[in-house]
Amino acid sequence: MEITITDIGPSHKSIKISKSVDDVKKDYNSKMAEIKKDAVIPGFRPGKTPQRIIEKRFASAILDEMKRNYLVEGFESLTKKHNIRPLEEPKIDPNQITLDKDQEFVFELEMETHPQIDLKEDDYKGLTAEREDVQISDEELEEVLTQIRERKAEWAPVEGGKSEDKDFLICDVELLCDKDSIYKKEGVNVSVEHPFVAGIHLESKDLIGHSADGTFEKDVTIPEDFEQEDHRGKEAKLSVKVVEIKRTQLPELDDEFAKEMDAENVDDLKEKITAEIKQSKEQQLNAKVEQDLIKQLGENTKIELPESFLQKQVDASIEEQKKKLEREEKSAEEIEKEIDAEKIRSDVENQLREIFLINHIAEQQNIDVSRKEIDDYINQIARYQGGGQWPHQLRKLFEQQGMLDDIYGQLKNQKVLEFLRENAKVEVKQSEKTEKKEEKKSDKKKSDKKSDKADNKKSGSDKKKKDAKKKSKK
Template identity: 25%
Template structure:
């Protein structure tokens, strides 16, 4: 096979491919085996019509389309390998020609991964952030744990006060008519939390248990329901119960309830966790700064098709995340007032930055000969298997990833990790 490569524009290549006549004949035979199954000619069983008779009856061209499909599929893949290019989009095939006894030819134009002109990426003037854990951070975490283990207990009074947790029944009216979502029974509400419509909670202070009262409010102009925004409403409310939050004392007994011997031991554990969290956050920030500096020193034109592909990935990730959280994507779009195209536009800037960063990191990996071994891939697969459960077979997981086309993604991810480690070790 002969391949002539020509650069015809920024990140675009034209391949002129010629395939030897022996392979053309093989492709015509394959096409014949496919076409003959669909042909009926008197005197012959279906699928048994000789090729010469088939071509005489319908013309040699009857096999050309299928044969070309075979040759182009095979030939394009081989031409890409021979030309040593990395396509980033589907090719545009033109000038395809086939004739028995002659070489077949076609032209493929395709956008390819751009060249990256690396600048300085070692000894960058980037300093990792110093990690410290302040005493007030520990105190805040202790208070959060106290609140997390607080209990609601009954009170020796009958009148609602600020900070109480009350159980109420209510029914709302606008212009004397009930409205959707305007009523509930046994609703739990913290007085002063401002979690209800503004003005509602304040009017319940001073109300006695068992008493019924009328609460008058005006829905905010920016209320989530357009039908209620700015409307005056009345709620008939009955207070059924009052409780108060009881927070545990911050002492050794509290620490023991959390599995520690003393309060000091609990504080030390919190300090270690906060330090580890801060170190991880600082490490991520340091990595981002290193990449940003390396990217700033490099020159690369990011193809739009790669940006669009990254937007596709981000959009799918958003949908999957929302699905895992139990949200409907279409409802999310409606709530935010956007359509999918507007969301894609929101992702565009970040997608362009990600794509450029990935291109620069890949170029650094190639320049430094950073590769991923089969042993490293197997170790990662074993880690995945271990995280999924003891019964998971690493070989089965690897086979599944291979079948889903995700093994290359895993390998790319490992290469990016190793490249990141290289940057940190050399700066």
């Protein structure tokens, strides 16, 4: 079989797969001999059926099988021998391909392929990047501790105080329209932060500053979805009596609370939270370094992107952004103004370069993802976001939705990015917070030294005065 490859554009090739007429005849006769040997034809002994009868019955099936075999052989040769990998599966209809036993087999097609990347190991090992050091302030620690306490908080009645933002009110509510009571209910739960009363949205300020047993009124417009159609759109008066005010009560930050959080005491809890914050910040900084490295590699590596494939991705990205803006109820004019086709194309080009680079490095370094790694990832999702589903149920769902390939790609990409970072020269620089801390320490040291000098000077001066007094007395 002969394969002829011609470049007709960036990562765009014309492929010609051919088989000589002698090879076609040889293959055809070989297949025919096999069938003739085993075919059972009424009226003839096995192997004695005339050639013309065998051909009449089996020629079409033989030629169809030969076409399929030639195509398979041709594409295997493309990928394995010529290292040509199509970006998309070629759409080929064998019925549109002709094959005659007395003619050369020729099949031609065009395809866009994965770009050829001239990148050696030394080109992506030893890249340089910078990142800040990890610093955790007392304020950050206190903020996380408060968030944890808020999750454990309980609602408690407020005695003698007034309602505030984030409180919860128990109210008796009445809605009057044309002096008639059209809605009346006692013990209604109302959030000050998201006030919704009798089907009417209020503002938080309407519910702030009220005492228990206090009453307030507000003129409102009855909404169009009010249950009584006759009153929809009319002006009405909403009367609200605050029966009780409830406010979240945070648990004390003590050793007992720490033990509930699987810590030995408050100090141990703070250490554990500090470690978690540090780990989270490390992950964020590492992710930024990884993005910087792959971006740096993309900018410095020549990659010819296939135009048709690139345009498909650009069109898909534009369409996705249009749908997003439509969901936000933007007008056609606003959508046209907001969509920057040039920027989208540039972003897509960068994304594709990075994807091709990641795949290239993964191949060179034999970076792959095992089934166990995929299962571990699904187990994590099931544990934290699974909505009560078992890992095997989640895996089956992902499989049905065709998401396993996406998970594989995501994990492989992450492993390549981690490989780049682990083999890079990353300089850790002091953050602004650290620099300010160091400046404060330095200023304090200088201040302390000046104070010490002043004290020593004063001490020396006092000593001289005492000595002078002693001499004058003598």
